[in-house]
Amino acid sequence: MESLIKCLIDCLIGEKLKVLRVNAGYHAKRRLANLGIIPGVQIIKKKAAPFRGPIEVIVKGTSLVIGRGLAARIVVLSDNSK
Amino acid sequence: MQIHKSKNKQDKKKKKVKEFINIGLAGNANVGKSVIFNQLTGLSQTIGNWPGKTVEKMEGHLNSLGYRFNIVDLPGIYSLSTYSLEEIISREYLVSEEVDVIINVIDATNLERNLFFTFQLLELKVPMILAINQMDILRKRNLKLNFERLEEIFKLPVIPVVAVHGTGVYQLLEKAIELVVYHQPTSHYIQDGKKIHEQLSNNDKKVNNDLSIKERFHFPDLSSILKYGKEVETRIYELIKNIDIHLEYFSTFNYPSRFLAIKILENDEEIEKIFKANQKTIYIINLAENYRNELEELHGEDISTIISSEIYTNIHKIIEKVVIVKARGEKKLVWAEKLDHLTTHSFWGYIILILILAGIYFFTFLIGGFFGGLIEDFFEVLSNIIYSIYGEDDLWVKIFWEGGLGGFFGGLSGVLVYVIPFFLIIEFLQDSGYLPRAAYLMDRFMHSLGVHGKTIIPMILGFGCNVPACTGCRIMETEREKKISIALTSLIPCSAVMAVVLGLVGRYVGITWVLILFAINFIVIIITGKILNKILPGQCTELIMEVHQYRIPNYSVILKQTWIRTKEFIFKALPIIIITGFLLEIFFIFRLLDPINFILSPITVYWLGLPAITGIFLIYGILRKELTLVLLALLANSMGTTLLGLLTPLQMIIFSLVSMLYIPCFATIVLIAKETNWKYALQIAGLEIGMALLIGGIINWVFFFI
Ligand SMILES: Nc1nc2c(ncn2[C@@H]2O[C@H](COP(=O)(O)OP(=O)(O)O)[C@@H](O)[C@H]2O)c(=O)[nH]1
Ligand SMILES: [Mg+2]
Numbered sequence: 108m109e110s111l112i113k114c115l116i117d118c119l120i121g122e123k124l125k126v127l128r129v130n131a132g133y134h135a136k137r138r139l140a141n142l143g144i145i146p147g148v149q150i151i152k153k154k155a156a157p158f159r160g161p162i163e164v165i166v167k168g169t170s171l172v173i174g175r176g177l178a179a180r181i182v183v184l185s186d187n188s189k
Numbered sequence: 190m191q192i193h194k195s196k197n198k199q200d201k202k203k204k205k206v207k208e209f210i211n212i213g214l215a216g217n218a219n220v221g222k223s224v225i226f227n228q229l230t231g232l233s234q235t236i237g238n239w240p241g242k243t244v245e246k247m248e249g250h251l252n253s254l255g256y257r258f259n260i261v262d263l264p265g266i267y268s269l270s271t272y273s274l275e276e277i278i279s280r281e282y283l284v285s286e287e288v289d290v291i292i293n294v295i296d297a298t299n300l301e302r303n304l305f306f307t308f309q310l311l312e313l314k315v316p317m318i319l320a321i322n323q324m325d326i327l328r329k330r331n332l333k334l335n336f337e338r339l340e341e342i343f344k345l346p347v348i349p350v351v352a353v354h355g356t357g358v359y360q361l362l363e364k365a366i367e368l369v370v371y372h373q374p375t376s377h378y379i380q381d382g383k384k385i386h387e388q389l390s391n392n393d394k395k396v397n398n399d400l401s402i403k404e405r406f407h408f409p410d411l412s413s414i415l416k417y418g419k420e421v422e423t424r425i426y427e428l429i430k431n432i433d434i435h436l437e438y439f440s441t442f443n444y445p446s447r448f449l450a451i452k453i454l455e456n457d458e459e460i461e462k463i464f465k466a467n468q469k470t471i472y473i474i475n476l477a478e479n480y481r482n483e484l485e486e487l488h489g490e491d492i493s494t495i496i497s498s499e500i501y502t503n504i505h506k507i508i509e510k511v512v513i514v515k516a517r518g519e520k521k522l523v524w525a526e527k528l529d530h531l532t533t534h535s536f537w538g539y540i541i542l543i544l545i546l547a548g549i550y551f552f553t554f555l556i557g558g559f560f561g562g563l564i565e566d567f568f569e570v571l572s573n574i575i576y577s578i579y580g581e582d583d584l585w586v587k588i589f590w591e592g593g594l595g596g597f598f599g600g601l602s603g604v605l606v607y608v609i610p611f612f613l614i615i616e617f618l619q620d621s622g623y624l625p626r627a628a629y630l631m632d633r634f635m636h637s638l639g640v641h642g643k644t645i646i647p648m649i650l651g652f653g654c655n656v657p658a659c660t661g662c663r664i665m666e667t668e669r670e671k672k673i674s675i676a677l678t679s680l681i682p683c684s685a686v687m688a689v690v691l692g693l694v695g696r697y698v699g700i701t702w703v704l705i706l707f708a709i710n711f712i713v714i715i716i717t718g719k720i721l722n723k724i725l726p727g728q729c730t731e732l733i734m735e736v737h738q739y740r741i742p743n744y745s746v747i748l749k750q751t752w753i754r755t756k757e758f759i760f761k762a763l764p765i766i767i768i769t770g771f772l773l774e775i776f777f778i779f780r781l782l783d784p785i786n787f788i789l790s791p792i793t794v795y796w797l798g799l800p801a802i803t804g805i806f807l808i809y810g811i812l813r814k815e816l817t818l819v820l821l822a823l824l825a826n827s828m829g830t831t832l833l834g835l836l837t838p839l840q841m842i843i844f845s846l847v848s849m850l851y852i853p854c855f856a857t858i859v860l861i862a863k864e865t866n867w868k869y870a871l872q873i874a875g876l877e878i879g880m881a882l883l884i885g886g887i888i889n890w891v892f893f894f895i
Binding site (some may be wrong): 129133135136137138139140141142143145146147148154156157159160161163167168169170171172173174175176177188 | 733
């Protein structure tokens with residue numbers, strides 16, 4: 108039904124997302140790419156730590172914790188149709 | 190005579206011949222490298238450092254099948270780039286002469302990410318075996334792998350392993366021998382029902398040393414799986430051509446040309462240094478930059494994304510071919526999920542964190558206190574016997590018995606008995622998978638101190654003992670974060686400090702003041718973090734960390750790791766404690782330290798309001814913090830009174846506070862210096878002394894005026 112482009116921190120818990128862009132610096136970007144956070148990949152936002160803490164996502168079947176500052180730079184497409 | 194001669198000759202020849210095989214265990218974190226390492230090497234392990242670097246190097250040996258195997262357990266990494274020191278060290282090590290065969294340990298339940306690292310390793314063209322571990326869990330999930338297909342694809346040995354049961358572990362060694370002897374993977378592994386190592390004569394087994402195993406190895410052509418898309422591949426090809434012109438120069442670095450080409454295209458800083466170091470090859474950097482720009486324009490992505498995507502695409506194709514789904518529906522570990530939810534909960538998560546910290550104290554204390562008491566009793570019985578034989582006033586008896594052996598027993602009863610239960614509980618937390626959850630919960634808070642959440646891991650370790658905890662700061666990715674982490678960790682009240690605070694303030698003043706002291710300590714940690722965050726150049730990096738599912742810890746891993754760490758402590762720290770105990774006893778007997786009390790009295794007596802004798806106790810406390818209390822108690826004893834007769838409650842509070850904060854203990858300072866440098870170690874010590882005196886003095890004067 109509704110598709111939205113958002114940044115990772117603004118998504119709901121449990122939402123299925125597709126990575127669009129990572130607007131981070133060279134090192135962080137390469138690190139994320141190595142771990143599978145690349146455009147087109149499906150991720151699920153698993154949790155967000157309290158007090159505006161980091162975000163946990165499931166990517167390629169494993170959990171990855173990403174600091175909030177970095178998560179804010181990950182642009183995703185949320186697919187609410189399901 | 191003749192026989193003798195020829196034998197001699199043979200002996201000489203033997204020395205030239207290499208019969209040992211060096212194996213590097215590489216793989217992601219938490220895949221089972223250490224379990225395999227433990228299975229193979231048992232207790233013959235040592236912890237060292239990589240030359241010039243402060244990343245732990247776990248090395249072990251075993252003799253098996255006629256060979257001596259030298260095995261190194263590498264740090265868990267996800268890529269061979271330059272994200273952390275561990276990655277740089279690992280790749281340099283893997284291509285060096287010190288490794289003959291890589292065993293790439295792969296978590297079968299997480300093939301995609303694990304194979305990403307495998308693909309990077311394959312580019313190194315080092316003889317390699319793929320150990321697909323945790324097959325038991327894969328089976329429980331109703332999945333299967335086609336191993337024949339995997340061997341066809343990788344053209345290298347692929348072995349199913351269940352490390353915790355030891356299944357397949359020795360087969361890895363057999364395959365390693367096969368690679369070394371035949372210089373290529375063979376499919377004729379078993380002939381006439383005999384395994385290869387059984388067919389070999391003693392002469393076959395010898396591997397000539399003049400040519401390294403790597404150079405003679407025919408690495409299979411894996412271009413079909415490793416190749417990138419056409420745009421990338423043509424540019425890599427051009428780069429390789431240019432690199433090969435200067436092959437003589439590049440070959441000294443041991444990296445294959447293609448690896449260099451990919452990395453220079455990826456803008457890898459360390460590899461760039463190699464190109465920069467030679468006038469003739471600098472131009473290739475520019476060439477690579479042009480190609481990189483072209484590609485980034487073409488794809489609209491940055492280079493690391495392009496390359497990673499293509500690798501993941503290739504991996505995907507492989508996974509489709511080899512993973513067989515036996516039945517639909519994965520079984521999930523319900524308890525693990527629930528525990529994860531609870532321990533990262535926005536309320537219960539923090540409660541559990543506090544309970545765990547309290548648990549570390551409690552456990553360490555209870556066990557350590559019990560055994561410490563036993564050893565002390567034993568020492569006292571021995572003392573009485575010695576004194577009854579030689580008399581109490583014999584000078585030499587005093588020096589050797591009280592100083593030397595007293596130091597030894599003191600080391601055992603005061604430190605070792607606490608170190609062992611502490612390591613046990615830490616290894617338990619580590620193996621169960623709890624620690625990253627604490628990092629997740631504390632990330633936000635730690636950012637305000639200039640580091641990300643991972644720092645909480647060494648800090649938790651610090652509650653037991655600062656010394657190994659500061660070593661734990663190696664997990665931080667940048668130098669700046671390591672420095673801040675070390676400073677914060679050194680301020681954590683360790684179990685020895687806890688003994689002083691509880692034994693003095695807790696016992697004679699009350700629990701409220703204990704809590705106030707801890708609150709002050711906590712505030713000091715925050716202030717230190719904020720100061721360092723301001724003055725150290727650079728910025729705080731963001732947390733990127735894999736979190737694994739909870740597991741039931743493996744007791745043999747825990748016990749072995751505990752033993753290795755304890756062994757390291759016995760050989761490295763205990764001798765220092767004994768020697769200093771010895772020296773101090775001499776100083777004490779000859780009253781060499783009395784002037785110190787006098788010199789320190791402006792600080793101790795006037796500023797802090799403490800008795801002059803505490804000056805010397807604080808000096809002793811640098812050695813081991815609980816000594817401040819022990820000596821105080823001894824003094825009270827010899828004066829026929831209790832601590833209450835010696836110090837007022839206010840003095841107790843101030844004395845405890847100063848003991849808590851004034852300096853990291855001697856062993857910690859040495860370690861900080863080793864991990865960073867002496868200047869930084871002394872700066873930290875200075876900062877902590879300053880804060881301890883400032884706060885102690887303020888309390889004293891505030892109460893003075895009230
Ligand atoms: N079920 C199962 N667990 C395993 C296996 N191999 C390792 N583990 C567990 O995986 C965890 C991580 O293992 P470890 O060797 O410390 O991983 P490392 O980080 O690669 O050194 C430990 O809790 C092990 O008990 C296996 O084959 N099967
Ligand atoms: Mg390990």
